[in-house]
Each structure stands twice: as C-alpha cells, then as structure tokens.
Amino acid sequence: MAVLFHPPVDTLRKYMFVLPCLFPMSSSFQGDGFQSNTARLPLSSRMVLCALRPQLLKSSTSVGAWGRLLQRQSSGSVYSNIHGFNQEEIREKLLAFPGGSIDLHKHDSGIAVLTINNPSRMNAFSGSMMVDLEEQVRQLENWMDGKGLIVQGAAETFCSGSDLNAVRAISNPQDGMKMCMFMQNTLTRLLRLPLISVALVEGRALGGGAELTTACDFRLMASDSVIQFVHKHMGLVPGWGGAARLVHIVGSQNALKLLGGTLKVDPKFGLQIGLADGVLEGPQAEEGAETPLQQAENWLSRYIKGPAPVIQAVKKVVLSGRELPLSEALRTEKDVFGTVWGGPANLQALASKSKHK
Numbered sequence: 292m293a294v295l296f297h298p299p300v301d302t303l304r305k306y307m308f309v310l311p312c313l314f315p316m317s318s319s320f321q322g323d324g325f326q327s328n329t330a331r332l333p334l335s336s337r338m339v340l341c342a343l344r345p346q347l348l349k350s351s352t353s354v355g356a357w358g359r360l361l362q363r364q365s366s367g368s369v370y371s372n373i374h375g376f377n378q379e380e381i382r383e384k385l386l387a388f389p390g391g392s393i394d395l396h397k398h399d400s401g402i403a404v405l406t407i408n409n410p411s412r413m414n415a416f417s418g419s420m421m422v423d424l425e426e427q428v429r430q431l432e433n434w435m436d437g438k439g440l441i442v443q444g445a446a447e448t449f450c451s452g453s454d455l456n457a458v459r460a461i462s463n464p465q466d467g468m469k470m471c472m473f474m475q476n477t478l479t480r481l482l483r484l485p486l487i488s489v490a491l492v493e494g495r496a497l498g499g500g501a502e503l504t505t506a507c508d509f510r511l512m513a514s515d516s517v518i519q520f521v522h523k524h525m526g527l528v529p530g531w532g533g534a535a536r537l538v539h540i541v542g543s544q545n546a547l548k549l550l551g552g553t554l555k556v557d558p559k560f561g562l563q564i565g566l567a568d569g570v571l572e573g574p575q576a577e578e579g580a581e582t583p584l585q586q587a588e589n590w591l592s593r594y595i596k597g598p599a600p601v602i603q604a605v606k607k608v609v610l611s612g613r614e615l616p617l618s619e620a621l622r623t624e625k626d627v628f629g630t631v632w633g634g635p636a637n638l639q640a641l642a643s644k645s646k647h648k
C-alpha cells in the first residue's frame with residue numbers, strides 16, 4: 292500500500308523524539324511500497340514514518356491521521372518557521388556572545404546531570420550557552436536508556452539568568468523576541484523530555500535562572516538557596532516560558548505574588564507554596580556526608596526504579612495529562628499504554644505473580 296502523504300521532513304524531525312517512543316518501529320513494515328516511497332528521506336524520518344504506519348493505515352485518509360496524531364502529541368517546540376522563527380539565524384546571533392558552557396554527563400544509572408557552567412558570572416547564560424543548552428537537550432531527546440535528569444549550577448549556585456552583557460547588546464525588540472522564542476523552545480523541549488527531571492537549586496536562581504527551575508518536573512532547594520523572579524526589577528516579565536509554567540506549579544495567586552512582588556523564595560516558603568518539592572540537608576563537615584548532588588540523586592532514584600521504557604511511559608502520560616485537553620490526554624494515554632502492555636517488564640511482572648504489599 293502506498294503512503295499518500297509525506298509530511299515535511301523538518302516537521303518529522305521536530306516530532307521524531309516523541310513519536311518513535313510512542314509507536315515503536317516494527318520490522319514487518321519494511322520491504323514494501325511504504326519503504327520505497329520513503330527511501331529518500333533521512334533515516335530518522337523514515338523511522339518515524341514506519342512507526343506511524345499503523346496509525347496511518349487505520350485511517351481512511353492518511354492526511355487526517357497525520358494531522359490528528361500531531362495534534363495529539365505534545366510537540367517538542369512551540370515556534371517554527373510558520374511563526375517567523377529561524378533557528379539558524381538566532382543561533383548565529385547568540386554565538387556572538389560566548390562564555391561558559393552547558394555540560395552533560397549521562398550515567399549508567401539512567402540519570403543524566405546537566406550543569407550550567409559559568410561560575411565567574413554566577414552561571415549567567417551567555418549566548419553560546421543558550422545554543423549549548425539546545426544541543427544538550429537534543430542529546431537527551433535521543434537518549435533511549437535515560438530515566439532521570441538533574442539540572443544544577445556549577446560552584447554551588449544555580450543560575451543568575453541571562454548574561455546581562457549579552458542582554459544589553461541585543462536589547463532591540465527584534466533580537467529580544469528571537470532570543471525569547473529560542474529559549475522558550477529549548478525549555479519547553481527540556482520539560483517535555485521523557486525523563487523525570489529535577490532542578491537542584493543551590494545559591495541563587497534569579498531571572499532566567501528561576502525560569503529554568505520551572506522547566507523541570509521537580510525542584511529541590513539547598514537550605515540557603517533562593518529562587519527569585521527578579522524580572523520586574525529589570526522592567527520585564529519572564530519570557531522563557533517561566534510565567535506560564537509557574538502558574539501551573541503554584542497557581543495564579545501565588546504566581547502573581549512572586550512576579551508582582553519579586554519575592555525571594557527560600558526553602559520554607561518554597562515548600563509552602565509548592566514551588567519546592569524537597570529541601571536538602573545543610574552543609575555537613577563530617578566525612579561521608581552526602582553532597583547536594585548525591586542527595587538529589589537519592590531523592591530522584593525512588594521515582595526512576597525500573598526499566599527505562601516504563602519510566603519514560605510514566606513521564607509521557609503525566610506530561611499529556613498536564614498539557615493536553617482531557618479527551619486528547621486520554622487518547623495519548625491509550626497510545627502510551629499500548630507501548631508497555633505486553634512488553635518485557637509487563638510480562639516479567641505477570642510471570643512472577645508479584646504482590647504489592
């Protein structure tokens with residue numbers, strides 16, 4: 292059977308990190324007209340098309356199935372060229388403001404650690420770090436064995452937002468909009484990773500740094516740490532998606548107080564309003580005491596026990612429940628359920644007659 296509709300390759304790329312996980316490729320779809328029709332597409336796009344094929348075949352029109360499917364998935368990015376967003380153009384602009392790095396370490400435990408690393412500027416985001424972050428998120432989107440992610444700042448402080456030197460240089464409205472769309476895309480993709488993510492907040496998380504904490508599923512605060520949306524002091528509002536996410540996390544009343552009052556959120560206040568999910572033990576001099584990173588890994592480990600496909604499925608159903616209207620979320624949940632039902636972990640659990648005491 293021929294495939295009647297080929298979605299644009301860049302659209303496929305955008306969705307490929309979500310879809311292969313939802314509809315794993317079956318070898319039985321290879322070797323017919325479907326494959327030959329798609330042979331000229333890059334492998335990644337062909338994988339997505341193969342993965343999508345059961346959905347396309349079930350539909351009376353392939354275009355309709357594709358459209359519905361895209362609507363139903365949580366897409367990676369918010370902005371694309373139809374919004375006047377040109378990723379390459381803004382990438383070039385941002386690379387003109389170098390400094391610092393975003394470091395990624397993937398561990399065999401299935402936990403990756405992403406470090407905002409620009410300590411001489413309190414881990415402020417230079418332009419090249421924004422580009423780095425996008426690249427590291429891309430790495431994580433393709434990490435099949437991943438289960439969890441910890442986002443931390445280097446040298447015991449989280450992040451002081453945008454590098455003010457870069458901000459000054461691109462303070463014209465056009466460049467500001469481009470940077471805003473670039474960072475919204477990246478942080479949205481970060482939150483939508485099929486990994487359970489934690490922001491480990493030590494020291495200060497200010498401005499864009501506070502926004503970054505909201506792009507993780509959870510926030511753990513060190514005893515002396517502070518999260519502060521300082522944007523109003525800068526004559527601004529959050530632009531990296533931090534306001535929208537903050538409302539989801541703490542509710543609109545609290546969000547209004549935090550933004551309107553530029554309130555300093557310490558661990559106690561953070562727990563009270565639900566911005567913090569846990570507080571780390573204070574600095575301990577004695578030998579063998581856990582570092583904040585070890586404490587965060589331990590905290591996260593209870594939520595990521597089990598095989599990666601199951602943990603990733605857990606994140607996907609929660610993500611769709613968080614982001615989609617109920618009927619769409621229910622259908623996505625069905626699709627994700629289909630990826631684990633009868634899978635190795637499910638069969639093993641059934642064979643072992645496990646009891647949940």
Ligand SMILES: CC[C@@H](C(=O)O)C(=O)SCCNC(=O)CCNC(=O)[C@H](O)C(C)(C)COP(=O)(O)OP(=O)(O)OC[C@H]1O[C@@H](n2cnc3c(N)ncnc32)[C@H](O)[C@@H]1OP(=O)(O)O
Binds near residue numbers: 452521
């Ligand atoms: C676009 C708006 C928004 C967004 O993107 O969403 C933003 O994020 S705008 C940035 C918001 N953040 C700030 O305004 C933070 C400004 N910095 C401070 O308030 C203080 O530096 C601090 C973070 C509270 C730390 O104070 P302190 O402990 O006293 O250290 P120093 O002030 O001496 O800082 C050390 C060093 O770091 C430089 N620094 C700090 N933050 C930034 C920054 N965001 N951009 C660039 N540089 C930053 C600071 O200037 C010092 O450098 P030197 O003077 O060269 O030592």
